[in-house]
Structures are given as C-alpha cells and as structure tokens.
Ligand SMILES: Cc1ncc(C[n+]2csc(CCOP(=O)(O)OP(=O)(O)O)c2C)c(N)n1
Ligand SMILES: CC(=O)[C@@H](O)[C@H](O)COP(=O)(O)O
C-alpha cells in the first residue's frame with residue numbers, strides 16, 4: 001500500500017519502508033490512544049497512519065485536501081504532536097511525560113528519532129534535560145546510518161562503532177585469562193564481572209554515551225525482527241526512568257530500488273514501481289533545469305576562480321544542489337549535520353577570516369537559525385551568503401515546509417541584503433552579485449524547475465538595490481518579487497487584451513528597494529499592486545508600502561498580494577498558488593477589483 005501510493009503521489013518512501021516492523025511493534029505493545037508516539041520529522045509515519053484509522057484515505061496522501069505526509073494533531077488523536085522539522089521529538093515527548101506525571105497518569109510518551117535527527121543540538125538539549133528529570137521517557141533511536149544522504153559527524157561514527165562478535169569474544173577471553181592468572185583475587189573479580197556481563201558489553205558499545213546522560217540503554221536491536229522489537233518494548237515499558245532503545249534498521253527495506261539507493265528514495269515524486277524510474281517533474285518549464293541545479297552549478301563555477309568561496313549544507317547536499325561542489329572542492333565543502341544554527345555561526349566564523357561562506361539552506365529550515373543570523377552574522381556585518389532554496393510554496397510537504405516567512409524575517413534585520421531572481425538565469429547573476437558584495441546577503445528562489453529561459457554564458461554583477469522595468473503602462477503598476485514576476489507579466493498581457501495597460505517592475509532587491517524606480521512609476525499610475533510568494537504581513541509589499549509612505553507618495557489605490565495570515569495547506573504548487581491568488585489569474589482578477597474600486601471612488605468623489 002505504501003509503495004503503490006507513493007509511486008502515484010510522491011512522498012517519503014525509504015524512511016517509511018524502514019520502520020514498518022518498528023511501528024507495528026510500538027502499536028502492539030503500547031496503548032497508543034493514551035501512550036503518545038512522537039515521530040521525529042514525521043516523514044516516516046505512514047504505517048502509523050494506516051494503523052490508526054486512515055487506511056481508506058491513504059490514497060489521498062499529500063494531495064490537496066487529502067491526508068498530510070506528516071503527523072498532524074488536527075488529523076487524528078493518534079498524532080500526538082505535529083512534526084516536519086527535525087529534532088523536536090525528545091523535547092515534546094519529555095514535555096508530555098512530565099505532564100503525565102503531574103496528572104499522576106502512568107501512560108508513557110515515546111519519541112522515535114532517527115540517527116540523522118540525533119545530530120541536531122535540540123535533541124541533545126532534550127536528552128540532557130531528560131537525564132536530569134529522571135522521568136519515564138522512552139526514546140527509540142532508529143539508526144539506519146543515513147540522514148537523507150549518508151549521516152555525518154563524530155556521533156554518527158560513534159553510533160556505528162560496533163565491535164564484531166569475534167573481537168568481543170577475543171577481548172573477553174583475554175580479560176578472563178588475565179584475571180585467572182592473578183592468584184587469590186582474580187577469580188573473584190571474574191565472578192563479579194561475569195554477573196554484570198551485559199553492562200560490560202554496554203560500556204564497549206554506543207550505550208556509554210546515553211548512560212553518561214543517565215539513560216538506561218538497550219541495544220542495538222535488530223529493527224526488522226518483530227519478535228525482538230516486541231520483547232524489547234515490553235521490557236522498556238516497565239523500566240523506571242528514561243530509557244533509550246537503539247534499533248538498527250535499513251532504509252527502503254523490502255523494495256530493492258529503495259534499498260539500493262536510499263538517498264534518491266528518501267523523498268520522491270511519482271515513479272514506476274517495476275523499474276523505480278522517476279516519472280519526471282511536473283512543475284516549471286518542462287525541460288528547464290531546477291533552480292537547485294542552477295544554484296549548484298553556478299556556485300561551483302564561481303568557486304573555480306574564487307578560492308575563498310566555501311559551501312555549507314545542513315545535511316542536505318543533494319536537496320540544495322551542492323553534491324557537484326562537494327566532489328569538485330571536497331576541502332571547501334562542509335556538511336554539518338541537521339544543525340542549521342551551527343551552520344550559520346560556523347559560516348560567521350569562516351567569514352571573520354576572510355572566507356566567503358555560502359550557506360545553502362531551505363527557507364523553512366533557516367527559521368531555526370534566526371538568532372544566529374542576527375547576532376552572529378548581521379550584527380557584525382559579516383559577509384555570509386544565504387542561498388535559500390524552497391522559498392515560497394513547496395507543494396505537497398505543506399505548512400511545515402513552505403518557505404512562507406523569509407522575506408519578513410530577513411528584511412527587518414540591519415545590514416541584510418535580500419534578493420529574489422525572476423528566473424534561473426537571473427539567479428546566476430544574483431549569486432555572482434552576492435559573493436562579490438561584502439556583507440550579509442540572501443538570495444531566495446523557489447522549489448522546482450526554472451522557466452526554461454536562455455542562459456547567459458557569463459555571470460554579471462547586478463547593480464545593488466536596482467530593479468528592472470519589464471513593461472510600461474499608465475493604468476496600473478505591478479511590482480513583483482522573484483517567482484511572481486513571470487505571473488505578473490502574464491497578468492499584464494491578459495489585462496492588455498481588455499485595454500488595461502499595466503507597467504511591471506521586477507524588484508530584484510527586496511532590500512534595499514529601488515526607491516527611484518518604484519516612486520516614479522507609482523506617480524505615473526497612481527495604482528499599485530505588489531506580488532510576493534511570502535506572507536503579506538511584514539513582507540515585500542509591506543516594505544514598499546512603508547517606503548511610499550515615508551516618501552509621502554502613497555497612491556490612491558494600493559493592494560498587496562501574497563500568502564495569507566494563516567498556515568497554508570499542502571497540495572500541488574499550482575493549486576496552492578491559485579488558492580492564494582498569486583498566479584496570473586489571481587493577479588488579473590485583483591487588478592480588475594482594484595481598478596473598479598478606484599473608479600468607484602472617483603465617481604463617488606465627483607458625484
Ligand atoms: C530542521 C530540519 N532540517 C532539515 C530537514 C530535512 N530532513 C528531513 S529528513 C532528514 C534526514 C533525517 O534523517 P534521520 O533522522 O536519520 O531519519 P531517516 O530519514 O534516516 O529515517 C533531513 C535532513 C528537516 N526536516 N528539518
Ligand atoms: C522530510 C523533509 O524535510 C525533506 O525530506 C523534505 O521533504 C525535502 O523536500 P524536497 O523534495 O523539497 O527536497
């Protein structure tokens with residue numbers, strides 16, 4: 001059922017296939033209507049959904065108005081805590097555990113967290129607190145030795161430090177022989193050690209890390225053996241104090257193409273089940289390269305002639321398009337794990353020594369590093385380039401993943417420059433502009449394919465804070481940022497057919513704004529619509545409104561189009577953009593409404 005549905009709708013295949021037995025065992029042992037399972041990231045909860053009343057809706061997975069690809073409290077009482085971003089499960093489960101204790105309930109909370117998510121600081125903050133509180137929290141560490149790509153870092157190496165049976169046996173024999181050779185005391189010590197053999201073994205395995213944090217450690221357990229899992233969870237359910245169960249699983253288990261290539265099958269679009277071949281992308285220009293790909297190849301080219309450029313990802317080398325860079329410049333590439341906060345401050349450190357760090361992070365995950373952007377980068381005016389992929393509507397992953405807020409949370413930070421390209425060709429020039437600029441600078445671009453425009457061979461530096469007039473017109477001014485420029489142009493063409501002449505400005509810079517250009521065309525038209533793929537509150541349109549007001553040039557008619565003050569649901573990018581009124585049709589309709597209102601005002605003023 002999981003394979004068939006994901007092959008049609010897309011989704012997180014390999015993570016889900018890896019935890020089928022684990023999920024069955026948890027639901028078998030625990031009373032999950034009262035005990036709470038918190039799925040870290042939540043991208044592996046499909047079996048849980050099927051087992052908890054959503055089997056008949058499962059075919060609607062990730063589709064508009066269908067069930068979500070992540071746990072949602074609003075979707076089911078069995079979804080104890082909404083997730084999507086990594087590393088939150090232990091904190092949430094600890095909060096629930098403490099609440100249960102305060103309510104004198106004996107029910108438990110179980111955090112299921114992957115080895116990748118365990119690389120994030122928040123997981124450790126929670127483990128540290130849990131060890132101190134000594135409550136009955138259960139943490140299941142689902143260790144498949146993979147993040148999306150192979151897991152990285154010292155912790156990952158430590159977790160996979162498995163002593164082979166042969167090595168353990170030899171070590172044990174050596175210790176026994178040594179103790180036997182000590183007259184008197186030796187055999188007694190041997191007896192004591194034999195009684196506590198289990199804890200000795202734990203000392204030689206990853207258990208020592210968790211025991212140092214005052215957790216009981218059980219593992220490693222074979223994660224595809226249902227009998228072992230059930231037995232272990234039953235044991236754990238009677239242990240007093242926090243317990244960590246270390247389960248070894250295989251990503252993609254049971255579907256050969258996913259077992260062989262778990263990275264590609266981590267999150268997939270529709271594919272052919274027989275071959276595992278992708279059915280191709282449906283967004284953007286049919287054969288156009290993705291913005292991600294253009295970013296990856298451009299930054300690699302720029303790095304050829306600038307040895308100071310270094311690239312940083314937080315566990316997403318593939319998703320951010322940095323795989324090529326990592327192969328070409330291994331010493332200048334850093335995968336820091338799922339640790340966005342660290343990534344940003346690490347970049348700030350590099351910048352103080354004259355390097356030009358390019359931090360490639362999805363817009364939604366950069367939210368994690370807000371204080372680091374302010375305190376470590378902008379306050380010190382350091383030259384860090386933020387390449388923000390997946391800005392705007394991401395589609396089927398939904399509200400946890402839409403890049404809805406970055407324009408608002410970046411534009412008000414002093415020293416920050418913010419750009420958004422109208423197409424994939426402009427992205428190249430913006431990257432060149434960003435690496436040449438000396439200060440904090442962000443470039444945001446959308447998920448999916450570019451528009452299929454012709455690509456310039458050379459990179460150009462764009463003039464700082466200058467927009468581009470794409471079309472003249474005296475009736476109306478459309479000022480668009482990034483992904484909304486193309487729909488604004490299309491809307492202007494449609495309006496023209498009804499004798500409404502709209503000027504269109506591609507803002508290029510959200511900060512600093514091109515005050516001169518915007519003011520002159522606002523004066524000419526007296527009727528302005530701003531369009532952005534970001535929440536309206538505090539975003540691009542608000543920036544223009546503030547600027548016009550400060551310049552004493554507020555037009556009679558002004559409208560901001562963008563994402564509403566609400567969490568936008570999941571569904572295809574096309575459907576959701578239409579719903580938010582930021583596609584060509586929405587812009588055209590908004591223009592008619594605004595012009596009608598304006599004429600109404602004029603008529604009322606006359607009459
Ligand atoms: C804060 C944050 N950064 C990045 C991601 C993107 N992401 C989703 S799943 C994942 C890997 C998770 O690895 P792991 O926890 O081991 O789970 P697995 O997929 O191996 O089951 C990453 C990096 C995220 N969801 N949240
Ligand atoms: C679960 C998660 O956070 C990621 O796997 C995310 O779904 C990636 O989406 P993209 O397909 O946009 O890379």
Ligand SMILES: [Mg+2]
Pocket residue numbers: 114115116117142143144145146147
């Ligand atoms: Mg993993």
